[in-house]
Amino acid sequence: MSDLTDSLNVLFTEFYYWVTVVMMFLIHVGFATYEVGVSRRKNLQHILIKNIMVIPVVTVTFFLFGWWIYFAFVNGPFLNGGVPELAESFYPWSVLMGPNMGDRITGVFWAAFLLFSWTAASIISGAIMERTKTGAFLIIAVAIGSVFWIIDASWGWSPNGWMVQLMGYHDAYASGVIHAIAGGAALGVLVVLGPRIGKFGPNGEIRNIRPHNVWMACVGLLLVYTGFWGFYAACNIPLFNVGTEAEPFFSATNIYLMPTTLSGITFNFLMSLSGGLMAGYYLSKADPYWTLSCGLTGIIAASAGNDLYHPIQAMLVGVAGAIIAYKGHFYVERRFKIDDGVGAVAVHGYSGFFGVVIAGFLLWGYPAAAPVVGSALPWFGMTPDGFPAINPIGNLIGAVIMFGVLGFLPFYILARVLKAIGFLRVPRRVELAGLDENTFGDGYPYLPHVETDFEPIERREVRGSA
Amino acid sequence: MPTGIESWANPAEIGPIYPFVGTEVALTIIGVVLWIAFHVITGREENKQWDELDAQYEREGATDA
Numbered sequence: 001m002s003d004l005t006d007s008l009n010v011l012f013t014e015f016y017y018w019v020t021v022v023m024m025f026l027i028h029v030g031f032a033t034y035e036v037g038v039s040r041r042k043n044l045q046h047i048l049i050k051n052i053m054v055i056p057v058v059t060v061t062f063f064l065f066g067w068w069i070y071f072a073f074v075n076g077p078f079l080n081g082g083v084p085e086l087a088e089s090f091y092p093w094s095v096l097m098g099p100n101m102g103d104r105i106t107g108v109f110w111a112a113f114l115l116f117s118w119t120a121a122s123i124i125s126g127a128i129m130e131r132t133k134t135g136a137f138l139i140i141a142v143a144i145g146s147v148f149w150i151i152d153a154s155w156g157w158s159p160n161g162w163m164v165q166l167m168g169y170h171d172a173y174a175s176g177v178i179h180a181i182a183g184g185a186a187l188g189v190l191v192v193l194g195p196r197i198g199k200f201g202p203n204g205e206i207r208n209i210r211p212h213n214v215w216m217a218c219v220g221l222l223l224v225y226t227g228f229w230g231f232y233a234a235c236n237i238p239l240f241n242v243g244t245e246a247e248p249f250f251s252a253t254n255i256y257l258m259p260t261t262l263s264g265i266t267f268n269f270l271m272s273l274s275g276g277l278m279a280g281y282y283l284s285k286a287d288p289y290w291t292l293s294c295g296l297t298g299i300i301a302a303s304a305g306n307d308l309y310h311p312i313q314a315m316l317v318g319v320a321g322a323i324i325a326y327k328g329h330f331y332v333e334r335r336f337k338i339d340d341g342v343g344a345v346a347v348h349g350y351s352g353f354f355g356v357v358i359a360g361f362l363l364w365g366y367p368a369a370a371p372v373v374g375s376a377l378p379w380f381g382m383t384p385d386g387f388p389a390i391n392p393i394g395n396l397i398g399a400v401i402m403f404g405v406l407g408f409l410p411f412y413i414l415a416r417v418l419k420a421i422g423f424l425r426v427p428r429r430v431e432l433a434g435l436d437e438n439t440f441g442d443g444y445p446y447l448p449h450v451e452t453d454f455e456p457i458e459r460r461e462v463r464g465s466a
Numbered sequence: 467m468p469t470g471i472e473s474w475a476n477p478a479e480i481g482p483i484y485p486f487v488g489t490e491v492a493l494t495i496i497g498v499v500l501w502i503a504f505h506v507i508t509g510r511e512e513n514k515q516w517d518e519l520d521a522q523y524e525r526e527g528a529t530d531a
Binding site: 057063093095097101102133139422423426429430432 | 477478480481482483484490493494497498500501504505508513515516517519522524
């Protein structure tokens with residue numbers, strides 16, 4: 001790097017992603033905090049260690065194969081066109097996958113994607129809390145964090161991805177590629193896993209399993225919001241020539257290398273958050289946990305198009321996403337007896353799905369990405385410049401792929417396999433006693449134990465099924 | 467015995483700067499083995515732990531109200 005301008009561009013970009021990674025760490029801190037808060041006292045240390053161990057297993061596997069998948073699978077499920085040559089640079093044995101004087105971007109870009117991987121795993125963690133074996137969860141974490149989400153990113157979150165090039169798929173801040181897939185995956189596991197002891201009564205009535213520490217859960221969600229800022233910045237390319245070589249025009253872009261501004265997405269992040277919070281406050285009758293969850297839902301719903309929406313559009317999408325998630329969570333719980341410990345399937349899955357679909361309508365006709373030379377014509381229309389166009393059909397199919405094909409289906413199968421080998425769920429007596437009991441011990445050893453009204457119900461359930 | 471870089475005199479000519487360049491495939495194999503072994507060993511231990519506790523709770527009549 002002998003040219004100062006080029007060097008500043010490279011070093012700025014390197015530092016930019018490094019900062020986003022540090023900020024995104026707060027997402028993980030937030031998930032750990034709020035899941036511990038939502039859990040019962042008898043399980044909280046297992047919840048905590050489960051979240052902590054996401055970090056090493058997903059990091060190591062994302063180094064070994066996750067990052068390569070992102071570059072290798074862009075041509076689609078049947079690898080039409082083969083594995084691109086570029087992917088060879090990201091084998092774990094490539095000299096770019098380590099300190100290298102000739103490369104200053106790979107490590108920080110890898111880490112930015114890796115932090116998304118942790119997020120995807122943590123989304124599932126909360127849903128299946130208090131009865132899943134840690135080892136089973138860690139396998140699920142590797143599957144979502146280093147395999148399935150990064151396949152979907154390769155397909156639909158890359159300017160060269162087949163879903164972008166052929167379907168005009170658009171999902172700037174990952175409504176589908178992170179949230180819908182993780183929500184769908186969580187649902188797939190939950191169907192096999194079953195509810196916690198006593199969650200549903202003999203006549204199907206729903207029993208509320210109260211968090212052991214509501215305010216801690218809420219602070220955790222606020223930390224997730226904070227990390228989400230870094231996530232938004234990490235989804236952008238900070239400095240890119242969106243003009244021509246003859247007439248350059250430098251701008252931030254989204255992941256598809258299409259123009260946006262950091263300023264614009266700041267409007268939309270806050271307005272969609274606000275829409276979700278207002279809807280959640282109204283729907284939940286000011287319940288702090290659900291108000292904050294709906295705030296997160298608002299951002300998730302608007303994320304697919306928050307690179308381009310007007311702030312009030314972002315707010316309205318946030319309102320709609322929160323309504324869908326809140327109503328959807330309780331409907332599915334009541335109708336299908338799905339025990340989602342934190343409402344993750346709804347907050348991430350349903351609102352993420354909705355966010356992708358609505359972006360297809362609101363951004364209909366916008367350029368999705370520059371066409372790849374030699375690529376087939378887009379299936380659902382193109383712009384006057386010959387770019388694949390964002391459209392409702394492409395995004396609807398994309399949402400189904402994210403939630404269903406890469407989310408629900410593989411994780412339903414994986415959970416069935418884990419269950420078949422006896423490695424999915426802890427024994428009922430252990431679940432009843434609590435996972436910390438006789439392992440780590442009480443997480444609050446100096447506070448007296450007060451039996452909650454739910455504990456006798458649990459014991460009756462276990463006795464009845466013995 | 468030098469393990470990698472001995473001079474920073476020509477930085478533009480330098481690529482990877484970690485020691486033992488050329489051992490990347492072997493390091494990858496070690497990483498894969500360590501990762502799989504971690505899942506297998508900790509998974510077995512966890513299963514054993516829950517099974518033992520389950521048996522203990524059964525003996526103690528843990529479901530008694």
